Amino acid sequence: MEIKKIKKNIFIIGGSLRKKSYNKFLASNLVEIGKNDFNFEIFSDFNLLPMYNTDDHSENDWPSALLEIGDKIKNADGVIFITPEYNFSVPGYLKNCIDWISRLPNQPLDKKPVCIQSASLGPLGGARVQYHLRQILVFLNARVMNKNEIFVTFAKTKFDETGKLIDEQTINFIKDQLNGFKIFINE
Numbered sequence: 383m384e385i386k387k388i389k390k391n392i393f394i395i396g397g398s399l400r401k402k403s404y405n406k407f408l409a410s411n412l413v414e415i416g417k418n419d420f421n422f423e424i425f426s427d428f429n430l431l432p433m434y435n436t437d438d439h440s441e442n443d444w445p446s447a448l449l450e451i452g453d454k455i456k457n458a459d460g461v462i463f464i465t466p467e468y469n470f471s472v473p474g475y476l477k478n479c480i481d482w483i484s485r486l487p488n489q490p491l492d493k494k495p496v497c498i499q500s501a502s503l504g505p506l507g508g509a510r511v512q513y514h515l516r517q518i519l520v521f522l523n524a525r526v527m528n529k530n531e532i533f534v535t536f537a538k539t540k541f542d543e544t545g546k547l548i549d550e551q552t553i554n555f556i557k558d559q560l561n562g563f564k565i566f567i568n569e
């Protein structure tokens with residue numbers, strides 16, 4: 383008898399606005415690395431959300447992209463944020479996206495299992511943005527996994543020109559994080 387594996391559904395909010403974003407590359411490599419255990423969907427089109435302004439919406443009137451993001455989060459078993467660090471913190475477009483999400487009825491990140499990855503050109507790989515992002519997620523009552531953390535340092539050296547992750551150690555770190563996340567989701 384063949385036992386069918388039930389895959390967890392993961393919604394990735396990740397990348398930056400630019401086409402050749404290392405964080406976008408990281409997201410697409412994650413999909414490949416975790417494909418046996420997870421179904422992934424990636425959101426990186428942050429331009430679909432205008433700058434948040436309370437005057438621009440009512441309780442029943444939200445940008446359609448936001449409603450879609452909210453539904454994807456609600457229906458996912460977990461969410462993975464993959465982000466660059468801008469000036470030691472969360473890039474404006476990602477903060478804007480989270481601010482929108484936070485206003486939705488039945489706020490979708492509440493109690494949602496979350497883990498975080500970041501890639502940067504520098505030697506810390508976005509260590510500081512991760513702690514600012516965690517602080518934001520505390521207010522939203524997301525259930526953020528502590529370990530393992532993924533900081534892709536010196537990103538230029540870790541991907542080839544097609545965006546494929548070529549650093550074995552980083553690939554193994556990501557496998558470990560995904561294994562941990564699988565357990566964390568069920569806890």
Ligand code: FNR
Pocket residue numbers: 397398399400402403404405406465466467468469470471501502503504505506507508537
């Ligand atoms: C950066 N970068 C950067 N890197 C870092 O490690 N710490 C930082 O605080 C910053 N700050 C910062 C601010 C702004 C406005 C930009 C545009 C860039 C460099 C950053 O790591 C690099 O541009 C990455 O390539 C950005 O990620 P993506 O776009 O490749 O995903």
